Amino acid sequence: MAVIGKRNILSIERSSGPGLYLNGGALGEILLPGRYIPRDIPPENKLDVFVYLDSEDRLVATTETPRAMVGEFAYLKVISVNSQVGAFLDWGLSKDLLLPFREQQTPVRPGQWVIVYVQLDPRNKRIFASTRLYRFLNRETPCYRENQPVSLLISGKTPLGFKAIVDNAHEGLLFHDKLSSPLTIGQKLNGFFRTIRPGGKIDLSLDASGYKRVNTVTEKIVDALERNGGRLAFDDDSSPETIREAFGISKKAFKQALGALYKSRRIRFQNPGIELLDNTTYSPSDATA
The missing domain is CATH 2.40.50.140 (Nucleic acid-binding proteins)
Structure with missing residues (x-):
């Protein structure tokens, strides 16, 4: 059965003037309007679509992808505010997402960006947003392991x-x-x-800790050196911002990895930059020696 507010793989039942009718199981046939029909229909006649209610509360499908589906948090822009019902958010579909007044932690204004939770009203099947985030966060202790x-x-x-x-x-x-x-x-x-x-x-x-972090970061640095002819314009004096942009890690993690590579005679400092040496083989155990 198709699920409202989610992406679904649905088979094509028939074609008509308005578009294609898809098999929604217990929800019945679901219209995919003509403007969303892809040029090349898959051989198995199944389409990946998002299902929701249109502006006239009719069940429809679209091949557009919303920025968030039901059960997800997202950062969305306020497009307009209707004094009767609430604010409307841009979530990537032709029909904007309603943020009712009752679901606003504080009043919002056009142009503002807000973190919202997207949910489905079980009574009328309409999708709407809420900025009252604490209602939807899981309060149970998660079963994560360190560095997961x-x-x-x-x-x-x-x-x-x-x-x-x-x-x-x-x-x-x-x-x-x-x-x-x-x-x-x-x-x-x-x-x-x-x-x-x-x-x-x-x-x-934002970084793994200890041995695992050093090992992973050294591999990133060596790989970058090999792809750039054995030299990089990064070293201990590089700014945290450029390191984060290039490697996705903190400067502290970067410096620890450089120290491990230098200690194992895998690199040398060029002042500025670093150079890869190929006269030794780096072993991850060297990073923690």
Whole structure:
């Protein structure tokens, strides 16, 4: 059966003037309007579509991809505000997403960007957004292991650091003193689970720690050197911003990896830059020797 607010693989039942009718199972036939029909129909006559209600509350499908589906958090722009019902958000579809007044933590205005949770009203099957995020965050203690990779959506800033929604379910914190450069609200990035503090609070990091981090970063640096003729214009004096942009790591992690490579006689410093040496074979155990 097709699921409203999600992408579905649906088979084509028939064609008509308005478009194609898809098999929605218990939901019945679902119209894919003609403007969304792809040029090349797959041989198995199945299409990957998003299902929702149009402006007239009719069940329809689209091949467009929304910026968030039901059950997901997203950072969306406020397009307009209707004094009767609420605000409308741009979520990548022709029909804007409603953010009702009752679901606004604080009033929003046109042009503003907000973190929202996308949900489905079980009564009328309409999809709408909410900025009352705490209702939808999972409060159970997650079963992460130390240094487990996680996906992050930066959702706020505190005196201690940046709040992030973890794996679209939990909330964690990236401490200011662990960051090489500031983050921005709405930014999506990959990070690592660090630990659970008393009270169930999650500590996060943008870098893996210890041996695993050094080993992974050294591999990145050597690979970059090999792809650039054995030389790079990066060293201990490079700025945190350029290192983060080039390698996706903090300056601290970068310097630790350079130290491990230098200690194992895998690189030498050019002042500025580094050069790859090929007279030794680097072993990951050298990084922790």
